[in-house]
Amino acid sequence: MPLPLRSLPPRRLLGAIASAGLVLLALGAGRAEAAKWVVSGAGFGHGTGLSQYGAYGFATHGVAYPEILAHYYTGTTLGTTPDATVRVLLLSNRPTVRFNGATDACGVKLVESKTYVARRKGTGVLLLKKAGRRIASCGPLLSATGGTEVNVIGKGRYHGALEVRPAGVRGGLNAINAVEIEDYVRGVIAKESPASWPPEALRAQAVVARSYALSTSKHGAGFDHYDDTRSQAYGGVAAETVKTNQAVADTAFRVVLYNGRVAQTYFFSTSGGVTENNEFSSLGFGGTPIPYLRGVPDPYDDVSPYHRWTRKFSQAAIQSRLHDLVRGKVKNIIVTQTGVSPRIVQATLVGTGGSRNVTGPTLRANLRLPDTWATFMKVAKRTLVHRGSFAHGF
Numbered sequence: 001m002p003l004p005l006r007s008l009p010p011r012r013l014l015g016a017i018a019s020a021g022l023v024l025l026a027l028g029a030g031r032a033e034a035a036k037w038v039v040s041g042a043g044f045g046h047g048t049g050l051s052q053y054g055a056y057g058f059a060t061h062g063v064a065y066p067e068i069l070a071h072y073y074t075g076t077t078l079g080t081t082p083d084a085t086v087r088v089l090l091l092s093n094r095p096t097v098r099f100n101g102a103t104d105a106c107g108v109k110l111v112e113s114k115t116y117v118a119r120r121k122g123t124g125v126l127l128l129k130k131a132g133r134r135i136a137s138c139g140p141l142l143s144a145t146g147g148t149e150v151n152v153i154g155k156g157r158y159h160g161a162l163e164v165r166p167a168g169v170r171g172g173l174n175a176i177n178a179v180e181i182e183d184y185v186r187g188v189i190a191k192e193s194p195a196s197w198p199p200e201a202l203r204a205q206a207v208v209a210r211s212y213a214l215s216t217s218k219h220g221a222g223f224d225h226y227d228d229t230r231s232q233a234y235g236g237v238a239a240e241t242v243k244t245n246q247a248v249a250d251t252a253f254r255v256v257l258y259n260g261r262v263a264q265t266y267f268f269s270t271s272g273g274v275t276e277n278n279e280f281s282s283l284g285f286g287g288t289p290i291p292y293l294r295g296v297p298d299p300y301d302d303v304s305p306y307h308r309w310t311r312k313f314s315q316a317a318i319q320s321r322l323h324d325l326v327r328g329k330v331k332n333i334i335v336t337q338t339g340v341s342p343r344i345v346q347a348t349l350v351g352t353g354g355s356r357n358v359t360g361p362t363l364r365a366n367l368r369l370p371d372t373w374a375t376f377m378k379v380a381k382r383t384l385v386h387r388g389s390f391a392h393g394f
Helices: 010-027 052-060 065-072 181-186 199-215 242-250 315-322 360-367
Strands: 030-041 077-080 085-094 096-100 116-121 124-129 134-137 142-145 150-152 156-158 161-167 172-180 254-258 309-314 330-338 344-351 354-359 374-385
Touching (some): 030 315, 052 065, 085 096, 096 172, 150 161, 172 181, 181 242, 199 242, 330 374
Antiparallel strands (some): 030 309, 030 374, 077 254, 116 124, 124 134, 344 354
């Protein structure tokens, strides 16, 4: 395999250049055109609710977390909530679940330092010793409690209890962490915001994480939330830091309220300068407008690397990603409607076989863009080859 030109020593580089010139002489003169698409955009995420980089910017400008939250969630107030337990899916449809750190399960006393195994039998769960000897039949739920922390082998350490339930139809098990809300929030904040961020930004994230957990549910089989971005990123004990735990303590049991109920405090990374109404965003496109999820100016998120971004596509690449949406070959992409921000609500794909309307979230998903805030430019790149000379693009 020949070496790339930049890796050749000077004399060999000159020889390679001369050889390239001979190749061009042999090809003769010609002209070729290739389309290139440039997509310029802003923001990262669905665009609704609190912008995390925006909250960071407000905090660095001396704004306290109650004002930060009131800015992003229109017409809301702060209140408190009683303690509550949330259930988070840790492992899904596994043949066995191994754990230690518990002192009780299925009416049996356990040794905290020893590892035990949960295995499915029919519609129930068996509790086994590490070596496989049966200890107890737990029925449809194995609940391992007690001890300081429960350690789910291969996953991590968690406050609260481990619940193991049958899942699927092929003998699988779900491992679920049943955890009090404050311990849950401790395991969320540093996974969602850097622990090095200003205290007011971390306090805002703590209230948002708590409110989101209590106001939403995935309604899974025995669980409320996933431990990833389908809900909120949750890392248990390993995710905790001194600074983020302090943010939880400083905001203990505080939640965002709208008309006396805990608000659905959706959040995302970067707004690009303006957030978006929920019904126009990738989050809840076409849904019922929610009064407190209105688009607002976001003046301080320019520290984010996604405040402004550019993506480039060849004609072949953009055709490949939009082939199921466009009629014929892609000729143009025209934004026909935006939301309260410049985010795309509707666009028209112009193809050689006709035009078709698409939503902003659909366009974003197919092109794998950071946000629906985007503009499109098609550039024709010409390459001219002269006999006996090199190619120059212009």
